[in-house]
Amino acid sequence: MIFPASALTVLTDPRTEIRDDRVRIPFELDRPVYEQVDKVLKEMGGRWDGRTAIRAHVFAYRIEEFMRQCLTAGEYPSKNEQGWYATPPALVTQLVDAAGIFAGHTVLEPSAGVGALTGEIVKRGGLVDAYEIDERRADILRAQGDCRRVFAGDFLAQDPMEYAEGFDRIVMNPPFANGLDHIVHALQFMKDDGHLVSVMSRGLMWWSDRKSVEFRELVEEVGGDIEPLPDDSFAVSGTNVRTCLVFVPGYAGSRLRTHDWLMRQPRQLDLFDVAA
Numbered sequence: 001m002i003f004p005a006s007a008l009t010v011l012t013d014p015r016t017e018i019r020d021d022r023v024r025i026p027f028e029l030d031r032p033v034y035e036q037v038d039k040v041l042k043e044m045g046g047r048w049d050g051r052t053a054i055r056a057h058v059f060a061y062r063i064e065e066f067m068r069q070c071l072t073a074g075e076y077p078s079k080n081e082q083g084w085y086a087t088p089p090a091l092v093t094q095l096v097d098a099a100g101i102f103a104g105h106t107v108l109e110p111s112a113g114v115g116a117l118t119g120e121i122v123k124r125g126g127l128v129d130a131y132e133i134d135e136r137r138a139d140i141l142r143a144q145g146d147c148r149r150v151f152a153g154d155f156l157a158q159d160p161m162e163y164a165e166g167f168d169r170i171v172m173n174p175p176f177a178n179g180l181d182h183i184v185h186a187l188q189f190m191k192d193d194g195h196l197v198s199v200m201s202r203g204l205m206w207w208s209d210r211k212s213v214e215f216r217e218l219v220e221e222v223g224g225d226i227e228p229l230p231d232d233s234f235a236v237s238g239t240n241v242r243t244c245l246v247f248v249p250g251y252a253g254s255r256l257r258t259h260d261w262l263m264r265q266p267r268q269l270d271l272f273d274v275a276a
């Protein structure tokens, strides 16, 4: 949801204190403006605590970094906006640690939001290509200047064969609604010996549809892991969706349909090409 202009002005005012788990506005507001700010903060999960020592909107989790992401984006999550739920800082560290990124690694972030993951990946020396379907968020990613390339568009429509080679690492937190489609598509952009790390709806651990079952079997076969994340992992981002962390390590000869696997296919077809 887009911040009303007056609420955005108040929340970005340097006098407004956004620290730890609370937002405190230590100056007078007109009644209508106060009501708008109060509405936004409550929609984001805050609760007004009027005790003299506090007088702030208090959140159940650290709001500071997440609020920074929202104010940068000019919006806060709503279920109707392509599932934008920024990855909270602690989880960003966990995902990027799990990916094992070294300086010079090429890294794909295929649903980058406003860069919660890309910022940390770049700090570790990764060269990031980012996709984001929402033009406003893609513009924010470009303005941040961290990524090697930013593509505004539908990652699922991107042909992996347009890349000459795969990525060393894929780090992602795709929309919860069709996360597995994003992960399976993303694997086609990975080198044979790359790693993919993703957040996913926890349902992946037990869904019985063929695609989920086959994916779990494949992850086990390559020595990967699907582990539950704490229930409140995304509470700070305004959703109680339960999630898991997916880790897929590639290696030469595995059954993963990686970028290298795709590249090998035309050579195999050449065997049947009479003119070859």
Ligand SMILES: C[S@@+](CC[C@H](N)C(=O)[O-])C[C@H]1O[C@@H](n2cnc3c(N)ncnc32)[C@H](O)[C@@H]1O
Pocket (backbone or CB within 6 Å): 081, 082, 083, 084, 085, 086, 087, 110, 111, 112, 113, 114, 115, 116, 117, 131, 132, 133, 134, 137, 153, 154, 155, 156, 172, 173, 174, 175, 176
């Ligand atoms: C759950 S948010 C995560 C954002 C970011 N990865 C992060 O960790 O903070 C998912 C993001 O994917 C974007 N998205 C949804 N469908 C997409 C698609 N088909 N291609 C590219 N981006 C997409 C949404 O706009 C949203 O910003």
